[in-house]
Amino acid sequence: MIRQLLTLILAFVGGFLMVGAWIWAPQISSAMSSFVSVGPSVSLFADANRLGRPEVAPVVRSCIFRVVDVGPDATKMEPSAAYFILKAGSMQASVAALAGKPDDPRSGFRTVLSAIKWGELASCIYAQDDRELCDPDNRAAMVEATTKFFAFAKQAEASKSPIAGGDASVIENFSDKLLNALKNHRRYGTLVAADFGSFTAPEIMRIMREEKETRDICKR
């Protein structure tokens, strides 16, 4: 009887895996490529109460149209849709970098552009009131924007096509500004290491490890 039960479970799992793999293969493949190219946006192990939904974050509402130019449609467009456009554009840059020719200048340009866009968004978020980041959605937006900025900046640095002088200094400025802001937020307790994924840029993780929380600005 036990053996029959075991057979049934095995058959079920096998059937589910086979049919599931057949159906989910494209999604799994695209998720893996995005994961490999820029790393996960937010930590998979983060506390669900700490990180919410970045696309609907109020800070994204105030900042996204400074980064994504949709022309006169900006008043009609939902900020979460503009955020999606930014994410889709970056995904395209990641896939192009992964699948395209390594010396393709367009691929390098897209990566630099993505780094600058995410850097602008992250800087705008950090410029808001520090307590804004006590909100899980705002915190998730901040984590995602920062992680993506550093991932694309690293990718641009590693690509064979050189980064134009002006763009390089813009990226460097963002990088300095964001690292400073990260330090502050680590001290304020608005950010902890667990908020970031395991594949996050080492400079972020170093700050998260080395800096200590001095006060919790989210406590009322």
Add this chain to the structure above:
Amino acid sequence: MRAAFVLGGIFLGVNLINYFVLGHTGDYLPGGQRMGEWKEAKIREACYPALESPERDELLPKLTSNEHRVDWRDLNRAKEMTAALNCYLVTHPNAICERNNRAYIIDYINRYFATFDEMMNTAKRYGESEMSTVRNLWDSPRNRAINAALMQVTGNGRLIKADFGWTVPAAMKPLLDRYKGTTDNCPRA
């Protein structure tokens, strides 16, 4: 015996995938004389024009406040589902009398209420003001017309509890219970 178990397992797996992954929930509605094949429903194609540009329809759900946490995909889903169900029930009030259409429409009613419940569950995390934003979103003139049509089709027996099987939406239960036993007034061919 073993082969039967293996086939049984595969059958179960395929059905779970069909229901949860592919979302073919209509395949699991009760059969019988009243219910046909949802895939064959003519009303689906007849209502394609209603779904072409829902943004032009001012009577569809829209957000009343800028301070909300509704994702644009959920907003679009609310608009599209309302436009579609409005077409199935309000624009074509007799469509539900045809067996295939009835199966399709019942499945769609389930999805409509499930989407509302899902959005309300998300809104709960943000408190009463967000819940009220979502409630207002789903209270457009088209949604109210759908509610009126649902009352009518349950009142005249075109829709009964047994049609839903084990998936009766919570919002529909009191209505279906109130008109239990009503014979349907569909025009006979």
